[in-house]
Amino acid sequence: MPHGTITTDDLLGWLRALADAVHEQAGHLTELDAAIGDADHGSNLDRGFKAAVAAVGEMTDTPPGKVLGKVGMTLVGSIGGASGPLYGTFFLRCGTSLGETPEVDAAGWGAALRAGVEGVLARGKAERGDKTMYDAWAPALEAYDADLAGGGDLSSALAAAAAAAAQGRDATVELVARKGRASYLGERSAGHADPGATSTALLLQCAADTLG
C-alpha cells in the first residue's frame, strides 16, 4: 500500500485494475457510444488497455514516468479512433511530466495530471461543456488541486478527483455535444452520458481505489 507516494508497482496495480474495469464495463461504454456515436468506445478501450498492461507488465524496474510513456505509446498504437490519441496523449504527457522520479508524491502527481489533461486539450481542442471526456478531466483536475491546497493528501485528492469526474460525467447527460461524433446529432445528443467522460471517470475512480 502506498503511503502518500506512487511507485511503479502502484502504477502497474492501477493499470491492471483499470484494464479489468474497462473490460467489465466495455459493454456499457459501447452502449453509450451506440446512443450518440458509433458503438465502439468499449471495445476500443478494452483492446487498448489490454495491450497496455501486456506492454508494461514486466517493467517493474522502470521509473513511473517511463511506464506511463509506454502506456501512452501503446494506447496510441492500439486504440485508434478519437479516444486513442486522446488517452494516448494523456499518458504520454503524464509520463514526460514525471521524468525519471522513482516515486511520485501528491504534488508531482498533480503536475502530471495537469500535463496529461493539457495534452487532451491540445489534441482535442474541446471546451468545457462540449460533452467530451474533457468535461470529466477538467473538474477532476480542479478538485485534485483544491483538495491538496486545502491540506489533503494524495489519497483524499485522488478521491476528490474521482468524485468530481463522476459529477462531470453525469453533467454531460444534459449537454448538447459540440465535439466528436456526437456533435453530428445536434440536439438529439442530449439525454445521454458521454462515453469518453464515462471512461475518464472510471479511470480516475480506479486511480482513487488503487493509488490512494
Add this chain to the structure above:
Amino acid sequence: MPHGTITTDDLLGWLRALADAVHEQAGHLTELDAAIGDADHGSNLDRGFKAAVAAVGEMTDTPPGKVLGKVGMTLVGSIGGASGPLYGTFFLRCGTSLGETPEVDAAGWGAALRAGVEGVLARGKAERGDKTMYDAWAPALEAYDADLAGGGDLSSALAAAAAAAAQGRDATVELVARKGRASYLGERSAGHADPGATSTALLLQCAADTLG
C-alpha cells in the same frame, strides 16, 4: 342465370368473380407460396386475372371459345413464372376445344375442361401426387365426368368438380413435392397446401358459383 348452358356473358361473369376472388385471396396464396416457394403466386395470379378481365371485358359478342383463348393469351403474357404458362395453356386449350359454339352445354364444357387439363399436363408433366395444381385438376375432371355420367346436369357437375378440387387441394398438404419450386425442399415441403392446387380449387369453386 344459365340453364344448363354457358354463354359468353356467363363466362365473363365467371372471370370477373374469379378475378375478384383471386384478388381477395392473393395474400393467402402468396403466404402458401412463401412457405414452400417464392412468395409470388398471389401477386402473379392477381396481375394475370386483372389483365384477363380487362382484355375480354368488351368481348360480349365473341363466342365463348374465343373469349377463353384471349384469356389464355393474356395470362401467358402477363403472369410469368410456372403458373403463367400452366393457367395460360389451360384456357387456350379450353378455348380451342370450344371452337365457335355460341353456347356450351354440359358435355361441351366437360370436353373443354379435359382439353385444358391435358394442356396443363403436357406443359408441366406433373403426375398425380407430385403436389401441384394437377392434384386439384385431375380429381375435378373425374368428378365432373362422373357426375354427368350419373345423370347430373351442368350445375351439379360443376359443384362436384369444385368439391373434388377442394379435396385434391387438401390432399396436397401431406404430400412431398416432386415438381416445381417446392420440390427443392424435399421432405420439408410436406405439411403445407400447394399454392397452385389452392388457386385451381378457387377457380373451380368460382365456376360452380357462377356457371352452375
Add this chain to the structure above:
Amino acid sequence: MKKLINDPADVVADALKGMEAAHADLLRVSHEDRVIFRKDAPRQGKVGLVSGGGSGHEPLHGGFVGLGMLDAACAGEVFTSPVPDQIMAATRGVDGGAGVLHIVKNYTGDVMNFEMAAEMAAAESGTEVRAVVIDDDVAVQDSLYTAGRRGVGLTVLLEKIVGAAAEAGQSLDEVESLAKRVNEQGRSMGLALTSCTVPAAGKPTFDLPDDEVEIGVGIHGEPGRSREPMAPASELAARLVEPVLEDLPGDGPVIAFVNGMGGTPLIELYIVYREVARILEGAGVTIARSLVGNYITSLEMAGCSVTLLRADEAMLGLWDAPVHTPGLRWGR
C-alpha cells in the same frame, strides 16, 4: 417492409428507368417489353445472347448486358420468370442472322416461358433459337423427384465466358456447346442468414431465428434444404465447398466465385473467400481466377453462395477477354 421504392407494383418498371438513365452509353431499354438491350443490338453476324428471369437478382441479368456478355435481358416481375412476349421481343431484337442462344436458369417457370417463346419465335420468324438450361445448384438433388437442380451462381460465369465467345464471332453451334460444357463443369451451393422480402408480398418469405442458418438456399428466398445452427465462417464455408467439390467433375484449376446474396457486406464475403481458398488449398485445387461480390442476389437476403467452375484454358481465356457491362467490366 421498408424499401427504397415507390409502389411495389412499379419496382421493376422504375428500376429499368434507373438503369437506362445510369447506363445510357451501354444500354437501351424497351420499357413496353421490359427488355434491356445492348445499345448496338442486333450486331450483324454475331450470335445473339438472351437471358432473363425474375427480377431481384441484380446485377443479374440486366447488369450483364453489354460488350462481351449478353445482348439482351428480359426482366420478369420480382422472382417471377419473364413471359414469352418479352423473350420473343428480346430474341427478335438481337437476331443478327447468326442465331440466338437463350440462357435459362433451371426453374419450372423459366423453362416453360422460354420454351413457349422459342416455339413462337420459330413459328413467327424462323430465327434459329437454341437454349442452354443452367442447373448448377448441388443443394438440390437432380432426380426424378425434383424439378432438377436450380440455376444459380454459375449463371454469372457462364454469361461472361459464353458472352466472350459470341463476341469473338463463334458460331451458334460453338457457343451452344461451350455453354453446355460450362454448365457441366460448374457447381454451386448457397446459404442464407436472413430471408428477403418480396415487395408485393410485403413481409419476409421465411423466418429464421437468430441462431440458425438456411443451408442450400436458392436465390428466390425459397427455403433451403436444411436449417442448421449458426456457425463460424470457416465451418459455413466448408458446408458449401465440400458438397460442391464432391460433385465437381474433372480436375485442374477452377474459377472460384464467392457471391453475396445482397444483404451481406463485402467484408464478410472476403472472410468467406479466405476460408474457401484455404479449403481448396487443402484439397489441392488451384484457383486460377476468382470473383468476390454481389453478382446474383436475392434482394436484401443476407448470405452467400460458392461456385466453382473447372475451367480449361479456353474458358480462362474467354474469362479474361474484355467485358463492358454495368455489373462486370474489364479490359475496356
Add this chain to the structure above:
Amino acid sequence: MKKLINDPADVVADALKGMEAAHADLLRVSHEDRVIFRKDAPRQGKVGLVSGGGSGHEPLHGGFVGLGMLDAACAGEVFTSPVPDQIMAATRGVDGGAGVLHIVKNYTGDVMNFEMAAEMAAAESGTEVRAVVIDDDVAVQDSLYTAGRRGVGLTVLLEKIVGAAAEAGQSLDEVESLAKRVNEQGRSMGLALTSCTVPAAGKPTFDLPDDEVEIGVGIHGEPGRSREPMAPASELAARLVEPVLEDLPGDGPVIAFVNGMGGTPLIELYIVYREVARILEGAGVTIARSLVGNYITSLEMAGCSVTLLRADEAMLGLWDAPVHTPGLRWGR
C-alpha cells in the same frame, strides 16, 4: 447478431487475408500493419496516395488500391480510425520520392491519428506529407458547434479523380490542390432504413421502427439528424438531393453518385437513381457521369446516400482515365 465471420476480434485480419487471396495480382497486404499496398508500391517519382479509416465501409478504402487510385489503404478496426503506426507504415511504403498525400475523412479520430502520423513521419524520415480532409456531408452543420461536416460519399469520387492525377505524374502541389478543389465542389447526404451491427458490439447500433427512416445518417451507424416517417423513394430522394443541391457551389455538369449503405439491393439503388436523375433534370442540372452501387458502405445497413460533384473538364477527364482496383475498374 448473425454474420459470416469467425471471431468478432478477427474480422479485419480475416478479411484482409481474403482480399489478399482474391486480388494477389493487384495488392500486397502487410498483415502486421494492416495496410493494403498497391502491388508495385512505391512507384518512383509518383506522388503516393494513402487513405484509410475504420473498416466496415468496403470496398472503401482497400478496394480502391491499385492503378489510377490509391497506393495504400490503412484498415482500422470496424468503424475505428487506424492508428498512427499503420499510417506511418503506409506512408513509408508508398514514398516514391515525390511526396505523399493523406486522404482523410473528417472525423475527430481520423484527423487526430493522421495528424500524429504525419508529425511522426516528418520527424522520422523527412517525407513530404500533405493531407486533404474530406467534409462533404451536408447533414452536418459546418460550424463551431460541431466537429464539422463528415467525410462520406465524395471520398470515392475524390480517390478516383486524384488517383488518376497522381498516376498521370502530377506533382504533390498539383495533386493536393486538385484534392482540395474536388472536396470544395462535392456534397453528399445519406439516409438509413436499418441500423448496422458492429461485430464487437454484437447488437444493432440503433433501433429504427418499421415506419421510420434516419435522415442524414453517416457511415458508422451513427444516428442521423432526424427521424422521419418512411416515404416513397421519390420523396426520400428529394430529401437527399435538395439539401445537397442547395449547398453545392458553382454550376455546370455533375458526377451523380447513388451509393448503397450495404444492405440495400441494387434494384432499389436504381430506383433511387432514377428519382435523382429526375430531380436534377427538373433543376436544370446536367449529369455528366454517374455511379450507382455499394462503394462506401456501413456494414449491412440498409439505406443510401447521394453525392453530387460539380466536375470541370479536367475532373471528368481524370474520372474517365483507366482505373484497376478491386472495387472500381475500367479502361484496363
